Amino acid sequence: MSRFPEGFLVGAATAAHQVEGNNVNSDYWAMEQMQYTSFTEPSLAAVDHYHRYEGDISMLAAAGLNSYRFSIEWARIEPREGEFDEREVEHYRKVLECCHAHKVEPVVTLLHFTSPKWLIEKGGWEEPQTITYFARYCRYVTQQLGSLMHYVCTINEANMGLQIAAISARFQVQMMAKMKQAQQGNASEEAAKSTEGSVQVGLNMQKMMANMEKQKAENLEVFGTETPQVFVSARTPEGDILAMKAHQAAKKAIKEVNPELQVGLSLSLHDIQAKPGGEEVAAKEWEEEFLHYVPYIKDDDFFGLQNYTRSVYDENGICATPEGAELTQMDYEIYPQALAACIRKAYALLQLPIMVTENGIAVSDDEKRVRFIDEATKGVCDCIAEGIPVTGYLYWSLMDNFEWQKGYSMTFGLIEVDRTTMARSAKPSLAYLGGL
Template sequence: MQKFEKGFFVGAATAAHQVEGNNIHSDYWAQEQLPHTSFAEPSGIACDHYNRYEEDIRLLADAGLNAYRFSIEWARIEPEEGKFDPAEIEHYRKVIACCKAHGVEPVATLLHFTSPKWLIAMGGWEAESTVEYFKRYVSYVMEQLGSELHYICTINEANMGLQLAAISKRFRLMAEQAAKAAASAGKSAEGSVQVGMNFQKMMENMKYAAAENAAVFGTPQPKIFVSERTPEGDLLVLRAHAAAREAIKAICPEVKVGLTLSLHDLQAQPGGAAFAAAAWEEEFTHYLPYIKEDDFLGVQNYTRTLYGAQGQLPAPQGAELTQMDYEFYPQALENVIRKVAADFKGDLIVTENGIATADDTRRVAFIEAALAGVQHCIADGIPVKGYFHWSLMDNFEWQKGYAMNFGLIAVNRETMERTPKPSLAVLGGYANA
C-alpha cells in the first residue's frame, strides 16, 4: 500500500437524510409517508447519526481517516420559510468541532438532495424563486459557521435531475413491452443511475401519486431536487450554485467552494462513439461555463457505462454486479478523473466513490483498485486533493431503503450498534498523518 502525501484528504462521506434520522420537515420525509410511496421503507431514525455523530466521527478518526464529508440539512435549518432554527445551527457547530477535536477535516455539503417541504410547495427546483431562497439559506449558514470551515460543496450531484430524466424516459419506453420484459428491463435501467431509485414501483404508483402529492405539496407533480429536470431547471440549479458561491465568497472569501457531479466512465464500443460523446456533453461538458470560477470540482463515480451502435449497452455478460446492479468496475474512477481534468483546470476532490455489497472483501478490492487509479493520476500531475469513500456507514439508500450495504461501518438496524468493517481500516491506512 502506498500512502498519500500529507495533506491529502482520505475520508468518508454521508448525507444528512440518509444517516441523521427524523428529518421531518423535508420533502423526502413527506414522500416516504404517502400511501402509495415509491420508497421501499421510510427513513425513520435512519442511523441516528444526529445523536451518535461523536461515536461515528471517533470511529472514522481511530481508523486513520483524516476527513469527513457530511451535509447540513436545509430542512432542519429553515423548517418554515424565513424561520431559521438556531438550535440546529448549534448542532452542526458541534459536529464541526467534533471533527476538529479528532484531527478530521470537516467538508460540508449544503444541499444533498433533500429540501424543505415548504420550498417544494412554492415550486421547488423548477421555480425561479428557489435561487434566492437557496442563497438566503447559504448566507445564514455561512454567517454562523463559515469561519469554521475550509471546504464547501454547495450542491450534491447538480446533474442528477437530467440523468434521472434520461433514465425515466428509457424506462417508460421499456415499460411498454410485455409485463415480464418490463420488469427485467426496469432492473437494468435502475442500475444505470448513481442513486437508489425504484422506477418500477414509481410506474405502478403513478395513478395514485398525483392526488397524494397534491394533498401534501399543493401540486400533483412536486419538483424535488431529484425529479426529472427540464433544461431550464438544469440551468436554474447552476444559477443557484453560482448565487451560493457568491454569498460564500462575500462572507468567507477564504473558503474553497465547488459542487459535485455524478459522472460515469462512458466507454464507446464499436459504433457507439457518438452516443458516448453526447452523453458526456450532457453529464459534464455543458456545465463547464458555470463552474469555471469554482475552486474545486467534486467528482462522484461508481461505475462505467458502455455505448454501442444502438445506444447504451447492458453490463458485459458475466460481469460482477453490485447490489445496485452497477458493474463492479473500480477502474472507472481513474478514467473519469483524467477526462474531467482535460477540461476543468481547478482542483479535483473525489467526493464519492464506493460499492454496495455485503461482501466486504469486494469493498476492500474496490478501494485498493480505485485508489491505485487516483495515485496514477496524481503521479501524472493531475491536482487531486482528496478521496471520500461512500459511505461511512450502511444507511438509507433513498428509495431502495436499507437493503444496500455501502458502508465502511455496519449498523445494527435494531440496536444502532456500530461495527467497523475491515475496509474502514484499509482505507485509513492510505492516510498520512
C-alpha cells in the same frame, strides 16, 4: 506507508437525511409517508447519526481517516420559510467542532438532495425564486458556521435531475419493448433492474411508474401540486440550468461572507465508453452529463467528482452490462477503473483541483469492498503522478444507511449498523482505507 501525498484527504462521506433520522420538515420525509410512495420503506430514525455523531467521527478518526464529508440539512436549519432554527445551527456547530477535535477535515455539503417541504410547495427546483431562497440559506449557514469550515460543496450531484429524466424515458421505452415479449410483471421488473443500474442513486423505477397516476392526487394534498419538483425529480433543461444558477448565487453569497472558503459542487459522472460505431452517442452523453456544466463551474475553487461505474454505448445507445460481469447490490457493474478515467476526462476540460467526493460499492462481501478501494485508489495515485491535482478521496459511505427509494438493503458502508440497537461494527475495509 501512506499511499497518498502529504496533506491528501482520505475519508468517508454521508448525507444528513440518510443517516441522521427524523428529518421531519423535509420533502423526502413527506414522500416516504405517502400511501403511494415510491420508497421501499421510510427513513424513520435512520442510523441515529444525529445523536451518535461523536462516536461515528471518533471511529473514523481512530481508523486513520483524516476527512469527513457530511451535509447540513436545509430543512432543519430553515424548517419554515424565513425562520431559522438556532438550535439546529448549534447542532451542526458541535459536529464541526467534533471533527476538528479529532483532527478530521470537514467537507460540508449544503444540499444533498433533500429540501424543506415549504420550498417544494413554492415550486421547488423548477421555480426561479428557489435560486434566491438557496443563496439566502447558504449565506446564513456561512455567517453562523463559516469559521469552522474550509471546503464547501453547495450542491450534491447537481446533474442528477437530468440523468433521472433520461433514464425515466429509457425505462418506458424498454418496458414497452419487453411487454411485447412477456407478461407485464416480469417485463417491467427486468426493465427496472436494467435501468436502475445505469444511474448512481437509489431508485425504484417500477414502483415509480406504477404509482405515478395514483400519486398525483396525493401529491396535490401533500405538496399542493400534482407534480412536486424535488431536487431529484426528472428535470427539464430549464430546471437543469436553474440548479447551476443556484450554485453560482450560493457561491457568491458564501464568498461575500467568507472569501477564504473553498467552494465547489459535485457531479455524478460515469466512465462513458464507446464501442465501434457508438462514438457519437457516447459523445452526446458526455455533453449532457458533464460538458455543458463547465461554463458554470469553471471558476470554482475545486470540483467534486462522484463516480461508481462505467457506461458503454454503441450506435443504438447504452449497452447492457457485459455477460458474466460482477454486479453490486445496486446492479452497477463493479468497475473501479472508472474513477481514474473520469478524473482524467474531467481535468482535461476543467483544469481545477479535483476532490473525489464519492466513490464506493454496495456489497455484502467486505473483501470485495477492500479490493474495490485498493484498485480505485491506485488509479487516483496514478492520476496524481501524472500531475493532476487530486486533493482527496472520500469513500461512500461511512456507514450502511438509507439508500433513498431502496431503503436499508444497500450496504455501502465501512461501518455496519444494527438498526435495532444502533450498535456500530467496523468492517475490515474501514481499517484498510485508513491504512492508506
